């Protein structure tokens with residue numbers, strides 16, 4: 217592990233040599249003014265380690281402990297009083313509903329403490345958008361909650377994790393970030409946890425929101441350009457304290473030549489809802505419609521989303537008679553976010569009209 221910390225050092229040391237003489241370090245707030253920020257580490261690439269500095273894509277995720285992440289960015293101390301907790305140490309493709317509940321309940325506990333002003337969650341980027349949206353739905357707090365990851369491990373040249381973590385702590389310690397819902401900071405951008413998704417798996421500018429980021433964070437300062445329009449956090453009707461389990465919701469992918477096999481298998485496995493990740497505007501192949509109609513009649517909820525990659529926009533009764541079929545549309549939520557919302561919503565209602573209201577509002 218020492219060599220991993222050592223590999224962080226050159227980045228920091230290089231910075232010192234590159235700084236032109238006479239550059240005034242950022243004004244350091246008096247310690248008593250610094251916010252108290254807790255960093256919850258869950259794993260991912262931001263905690264990854266590769267064999268050499270040339271390995272920006274070949275590495276092992278979820279290796280570096282939270283203390284090492286914090287030690288690798290000594291400048292955090294200028295932003296906030298920071299302490300770290302290792303909640304999980306896993307690659308985020310392995311995050312389960314139980315992990316989400318455990319993390320969510322811990323975040324709520326911390327948010328309720330007067331000793332905590334902001335929370336940063338370091339996370340793998342594969343399912344970061346799901347965790348961020350989940351917390352956006354169930355954390356009843358105005359305090360900043362910022363989810364952050366990186367596209368390169370800290371051992372790689374031009375690693376992005378250090379600056380991403382610095383930016384995340386800067387936003388989490390900034391009063392202006394209060395009440396804006398769960399936020400995601402990567403690549404100097406501040407995104408709404410509801411809107412953002414991973415659009416590419418090999419670039420540092422991987423995270424995009426179809427309707428644009430909320431702002432930028434530059435040299436530790438947040439700049440806001442827009443505000444979230446949908447219900448979130450303190451305005452949400454959902455509360456992690458009242459959720460003991462998340463109903464099973466699965467995603468079935470639509471494509472040419474598709475048949476109803478996956479839909480039937482998910483129903484057999486006990487899914488309470490199926491997210492149809494449709495082509496175009498959530499279109500459903502004619503071969504599949506009768507099965508979905510039958511599954512709905514058996515009580516399973518059918519929710520039409522779109523797997524188009526720049527963000528779908530699925531409306532009711534446009535391509536399918538949703539009223540007649542008693543189906544729900546996911547509007548602009550991609551399939552993986554629709555799964556999160558459906559699972560949370562099903563903890564409070566089984567009524568399809570209520571579900572549709574929830575999909576319009578969140």
Ligand code: DGL
Nearest residue numbers: 260261307308340341342
């Ligand atoms: N295994 C992936 C994950 O933990 C690596 C991707 C990343 O974290 O950037 O999400």
